[in-house]
Amino acid sequence: VLHPIFVSISIENGTTSAPYVNFTNGVLSGLLASFVTQPADVIKTNMQLYPTKYGRLKNVIILIYTERGLAGFWRGMVPRLMRRTLMSAMSWTMYEEVSNLFYNYMISYQTKV
Numbered sequence: 001v002l003h004p005i006f007v008s009i010s011i012e013n014g015t016t017s018a019p020y021v022n023f024t025n026g027v028l029s030g031l032l033a034s035f036v037t038q039p040a041d042v043i044k045t046n047m048q049l050y051p052t053k054y055g056r057l058k059n060v061i062i063l064i065y066t067e068r069g070l071a072g073f074w075r076g077m078v079p080r081l082m083r084r085t086l087m088s089a090m091s092w093t094m095y096e097e098v099s100n101l102f103y104n105y106m107i108s109y110q111t112k113v
Helices: 002-012 019-049 057-068 070-074 077-112
Strands: none
Touching (some): 019 057, 019 070, 019 077
């Protein structure tokens, strides 16, 4: 969802679709997506690991907040950022590069026909 926004901003700023631009856009998308979804992931993980302790969603949210504070919802953020941002950056770079190769091939093929 975020990657197309960053790509359109890059195009508006006049930067081309170079691999480093796609990689940077992928890193930024991964950072923002990880930051936004981390609390839900922490809640889900705690519910899966300790079903008898936490039980329902409301109980999980209350216990995480009382035991660890607001920062508890972002616990484990650094390992997740390291993994998710690089995965996002690599996948979007590969996607954009393969899409560009395919597009250029199709354009050159159509001009020959």
